Amino acid sequence: MLSIRRLTAHYGAAQALFGVDLEVGRGETVALVGANGAGKSTLLRCVMGLVRPSGGSIVLHGDEVTHLPPARMVRRGLALSPEGREVFGTLSVLENLELGAVPLALKAAEKSRRLEEIFSRLPKLRERRSQLAGTLSGGEQQMLAMGRALMAGPKLLLLDEPSLGLAPLVTDEIFAIIHQLARAGTTILLVEQNAARALSASDHAYLLANGRIVEHGASRDLLNDAALRTAFLGASTENPAASRLGAAGLTNIRLEKPDMHKLDFMPTFANDDELQAHQLRGLQWTVRHAYEGSAHYRRKLEEAGVAPADIRELGDLRRLPFTTGVDLRDGYPFPLRAVPFEQLVRIHASSGTTGKRKVLCYTQKDLDDWEFFFARCYQMAGVTPLDRVQIAVGYGVWTAGVGFQAGCEKIGALAVPVGPGNIDMQIQFLLDFQSTVFCSTASMALLMAEEIHRRGIADKIAVRKIIYGSERSSRSMRRKISELFGGAELFDITGLTELYGPGSGIECTDHDCIHYWSDYFLLEIVDPETLEPLPDGEWGEMVVTTLCKEGSPLLRYRTRDITRIIPGPCTCGNLMPRHSRIRGRSDDTIKFRGVNIYPSSIDTILSATPGLGSEFQIHLTRDEAGRDHMRLVVERAEGVEAGRGPELSREVAYQMKRQQLVSVDVELVEYAGLPRSERKSQRVFDNRIQDEIV
Template sequence: MLRIENLNAHYGAAQALFDIDLEMAAGETLALVGANGAGKSTLLKCIMGLLRPSQGRILLEGRDVTAASPAQMVRNGLALSPEGREVFPDLSVRENLELGALVQKPGRKELQARCDEIYQRFPRLGERREQPAGTLSGGEQQMLAMGRALMARPKLLLLDEPSLGLAPLITDEIFAIIHQLARAGTSILLVEQNAARALSAADNACLLANGRVVEKGAARELLGDPVLRAAFLGSASNSNPAASRLGAAGLTNIRLEKPDMRQQNFMPEFNSEEELRDHQLRGLQWTVRHAFEGSAFYRNRLDQAGINPNSIQSLDDLRRLPFTTADDLREGYPFPLRSVPFEQVVRVHASSGTTGKRKVLCYTQKDLDDWTRFFARCYQMAGVTPLDRVQIAVGYGVWTAGMGFQLGCEKVGALAVPVGPGNIDMQIQFLLDFQSTVFCSTASMALLMAEEIHHRGIADKIAVNKIIYGSERSSRSMRRKISELFGGAELFDITGLTELYGPGTGIECREHDCIHYWGDYYILEILDPETLQPVPEGEWGEMVVTTLAKEGAPLIRYRTRDITRIIPGRCACGSLLPRHSRIKGRSDDTIKFRGVNIYPSSIETILSAVPGLGSEYQIHLTRGESSGRDHMRLVVERAEGVSRERGAELIHEAVHQIKKQLLVSVDIELVDYGELPRSERKSRRVFDTRIQDEIV
């Protein structure tokens, strides 16, 4: 869009700009940041044709426009919102706006259409369209100056000190509008003395000092750099926030006391795969000893297998250990696998399941600290920083999801918006009001939100640039649709299960072709679900996990039933942490429906307790193309000899009991006795068509 080469500028004999080189792409927001006198406004004047450079070139879309006049630059697609607003006080709001398009000479109908667009973007200007501009507040005059520039429908919008002299709340509103313009595809060159606000609103930035570019780079990286923060923002403390320009401006929504992201590194300090394997061996030896000494269940299992803590001499000895299953957890309810005294247990979480038989896991404080730390690692790998606002739309309570997402978010230092699941209207309101930059949910919830955002036409009014989702499978087409309807947000698939702390045990990196899992906290095996023997590297099999540091309820060769595969070699992202593919399916018949694990046997138990229903049933799972919502339909036979007149009564009771016991809503279709197929082998009960295309 714009290239500046070796640009110099003078005011008389005084040189203001020295050899400026920069470029920006179409659709980019580039911030020019620096103190008073750094040369920011001078550079804008040169670009706009208000000041003739003494040396160098200005190229707009590849054309040399160095000597162009301001009117020619407007015709070329530039518009300037100047420092100090410079509105015409005696003219009305409408007349000021019309001047913005004067050079282009649009017809009256076109002029009115452009004014209407501005009134829609700035409703307060529409309310005051015939009011003299001089009677507007400072914030309203800034909106008018920006609206006047937008009347030219510029390819590149130049904003000179848009927050100058404005109250903090008005500044927030102005920058929200700048963000909306950027989301709508407008290229913006932003000059701003308030470095924190400019950098947080931009993609890239140039820092100017004494007429020279002293630093260039991604805006978020520059804002996170402690040296540059000290140089451009000053220093502040809780007792004296005004010691920085940020604090003096009253902008408390970006907190200087947050830890610097560059100093917070949640990645392991291993330098090689060999160091990781050494760590895993020490962790495996500790886990076997801890479980043997602390859990009657594990001691009995290990004794039966002829294993004692001294038996583990290498990672190959892992294969000698016995397996643990979900049935072991349910049979050990309410505190299965507990390996510490009760006084060391500080919390329990449970996975979904039938009432009274959920898989409950207990946690020590160290378990929670470890979980929080590696969840923060997930956010770090996804590029989340203390400047982000993370809207958490997953379940809270006994489930692990909400708590894990929130603790990790706060550990990173980002702002958490703990909304919980559902309530679409509130989710949308918070996206708009809080300008959340990260959205966390299940895949189906993300698709439902994406459809609603598209339906309401607000993709350019929200700030979400990352979606972190988990709990259920998603296909490539589903991911692509979510991203597009969210306005181009980047998606990150996060993995985890309650038995293994909770969500956050792995996440895809920014290469988006794998899941990095935390090999320093657990060992992952991929086994044939029938033979329970290892499959060759790269082939699909069942994920089996063994924890390395979990105190409350350690896992030894726990069969997750999830199907995936190990991806060999080092990832292109540079991380040495091992990788697996996205979850492809299950090796058992467990259903994941709207974040709830459901066993067909649980449904069978509920149906069998409703007098008048037969023993044969089918479960049909579909996903709405437009809504993205999962649907469950049960086809159930009436019992032999039961009349059709009882249909409404039977359906009502069955729906009620399933909702009460499994916490999900279903549709039920009754058919005559004997209508469903029988088989000598195991009847097919589940028909899941939610995922139609490939997942990787």
């Protein structure tokens, strides 16, 4: 949109700008950061036509505008909110706003429309529309200056030192408005001394010193580059003025946690050979640890004729016996335990609601490992210490929320641990805390997206990334969530209770796969029927073997999740191997709104309800809005009259809500109304995803 080339400017004999190059793309917020006297305001005044450049060019929308006067620049789509506000103190708020549109000669109707838009965005100005501008507080005058500029309907908004002289809380309010403008599509060139504020609020930044651009790049990279902070931004509390921009507030960027910007949670293997050597050591340790610590595993290994010493290469993994969910339920409450009780610090349990849950025990090292690679997930998604992470995932014995929170705090971001549900509070927190990352199930993310759209607040929230898991999602569902959230980037995170919890893998920024942490577990794909390993690229059941898990190690655990290993390196450059997003299950487990439901548990409910037959079907659908629905079709018992249908339907719905924690639609049919089969009857009809998932 704006291209500045080799711009110079003088005040008499004094040169203020020395060959400045700068670009602003459509829809971007670009920050120009520098100390007092660096030339920031001069550059804005040159762009606006208030100062005549002595050299170089300014191109707007492809047209040369270097020497155009301010009124013509306004008509070309520019507006300036100047340093010091420059409001007309003896005029009312309304009169000040109207001045912003004078160069455009707007008709009355259009002027009224723009005023109403500004009042809705800046409600304090509506309250004070008749008040003299000179009687407003500093923050209110800054809002007025911004509102006056917005009256011109700018395609490019120039903001000069919007936080100058304002208290921190008022600055928060001003920058929240700036963010809302950016989310609404306004292109912004922001000049600011407070570098922490400017870099946090922008996409790209230019650092100006003594009239010259000395550094530029993505704002988040500039904030989180440890070497840059030390060498240029002045990350030193002993002598901040010694840095080239020390006086510009750059020394206040989260220096209380400097190490957070240096932490790297990615593995350090140089190549696949180093990774495989690490995996072999982990596999050998795990087999010996399971053999020596777990009576269950010792028995299974002996039955398979495998001893720890037999594991000499990674290919020996196939000699190990499989572990299944039945093993976990039979060993309840501490299945697969391989350490003394005094070493255990926590249990994790599955989200399922049938019978005895799958419960796994964990040592402190297990939890430390989980926290570490969960932070790795956040790192791969681009989350930094500057983010505010709203966690709308369950807490309690199903400990997903704890993992999201621990990884968030490990990477140094601000955790907002709300938990699931409570849409009104979720929305309020998004607005109040300006959360930049939202973590939830896919269905919760869709529900939030629809509510954000219904309330028309997409431009008032700050969410730029959504990390979701627990449920399958199609490309169309992901696209809808992103659009309704105002263009947020989605990351599918994987995991299961038996394997620590969520965080065992996440998609990268290229968004075509899931990178999984193969330095913590091995992943195989097997044929669900024959249990024979399948080659990379073929769909099958995921089987996992842990490499360092102490409390409850896993040997070839059948997850029942259907996916495939993607061969070859990822275009993102990360060494960690990849699998596709989860396509389904190899058993008849239903994942519905984040809860594992087994048809056998539904059968138990129906069998305990007098008046119902033994045959039933479960139909899962997804409506146009993307919400999942379950319809339960049940036969009446033989001889039960149709008039009892409403009563029986209400009872089934009540028991499903009470025992399975889900709401269902119940449809009763006459006895023998459902088809019979000599083979296993098909009970589950999952029609939720019609398009691609990968």
